Amino acid sequence: MTLSGGPLERRSMSDEAFVRLQDAIISGELQPGERLRDYELAERLGTSKTPIRHALDRLADNGLVEMQRNRYTRVAPIDLERVRNAVDLFGDIWIGSVRHVMPVIQDDDVAYLVELADDMAASVQERDIIAFGAALRSAATGFARIEGNATRANSIERLGPQIRRFTQHAKDAVDWSAVEEFVGAIREATSERDAVKTRAVLVSFFDETLPAIIDRAEQSGLAEITD
Numbered sequence: 001m002t003l004s005g006g007p008l009e010r011r012s013m014s015d016e017a018f019v020r021l022q023d024a025i026i027s028g029e030l031q032p033g034e035r036l037r038d039y040e041l042a043e044r045l046g047t048s049k050t051p052i053r054h055a056l057d058r059l060a061d062n063g064l065v066e067m068q069r070n071r072y073t074r075v076a077p078i079d080l081e082r083v084r085n086a087v088d089l090f091g092d093i094w095i096g097s098v099r100h101v102m103p104v105i106q107d108d109d110v111a112y113l114v115e116l117a118d119d120m121a122a123s124v125q126e127r128d129i130i131a132f133g134a135a136l137r138s139a140a141t142g143f144a145r146i147e148g149n150a151t152r153a154n155s156i157e158r159l160g161p162q163i164r165r166f167t168q169h170a171k172d173a174v175d176w177s178a179v180e181e182f183v184g185a186i187r188e189a190t191s192e193r194d195a196v197k198t199r200a201v202l203v204s205f206f207d208e209t210l211p212a213i214i215d216r217a218e219q220s221g222l223a224e225i226t227d
Contacts (some may be wrong), residue, residue: 013051018058020045025064025075026165027130036065036073063162080218083166084211086159090140091206093152093159095199097143102195109146110190116142117187124180129171132179133164139186170217178209 021041024030036056038049045052056073059065066076101109116139123131137160144152167174182205189197 013047014054014058017041017045017047017051017055021055021059022062022064022161025059026161026168028168030075032075032077032169034075036075038073062158064165078166078169078222080166080214080222083162084214086162087206087210087214090156090159090163091202091210093155094140094143094206095202097140097147097149097152098195098198098202100147100149101143102193102198105146105193110193112146113139113142113190114187117183117190120183121180121187124176124183127176129167129174130164133160133167137164166214166217170213170220170222173213173216173220173222175209175213175216178212182209 021030021036030036038052038056041052042049056065056067060067060076063079063082064076065073067073116135120132120135120139123129123135137156140156141153144150144156182201185201186198186205189201
């Protein structure tokens with residue numbers, strides 16, 4: 001196993017260890033089922049074991065790491081049911097923000113959200129699944145921030161890595177044409193300030209497009225790793 005970057009900065013060792021390990025899990029550098037030993041990670045990241053343990057605890061809370069007391073710590077398997085639940089919740093959170101934001105949205109808010117949609121479109125053009133996952137999270141978080149709902153924003157942040165990790169491992173199952181259609185539709189609906197159309201676009205994406213990707217990934221053999 002290799003982890004990109006140099007030794008961690010002393011001022012935020014736990015946070016940097018968390019980000020570095022999370023990125024490695026999402027990208028597939030750390031594979032599902034791979035054992036994680038705190039002393040090895042500490043040596044590779046140039047820190048002590050304490051920040052590593054804190055980072056692993058946070059990753060476990062986010063469902064990316066499994067910890068069995070007195071047995072092992074490992075990268076959590078890709079549990080497709082958990083991914084489906086994450087997708088459902090992500091969509092519900094985003095749609096909830098739309099209901100509150102659209103009736104009071106301002107010109108600068110629309111410009112901001114359209115810019116985020118353009119970021120999604122650029123990632124689709126490049127067929128860059130990691131960039132699209134990040135842009136999708138940013139777009140959803142944008143609505144939550146305009147709403148002023150920190151709880152929604154934090155929930156999106158928590159769900160994002162689980163979904164992005166899945167899409168990275170299942171990128172061959174992504175229907176880019178359907179994703180491109182979604183991005184164009186959400187941009188148009190947002191530009192028109194049409195709450196009904198925006199909700200409908202999101203419902204279709206989270207109830208049809210993303211579940212279809214999960215189903216194709218499952219059919220292609222992406223399944224939960226067991227002991």
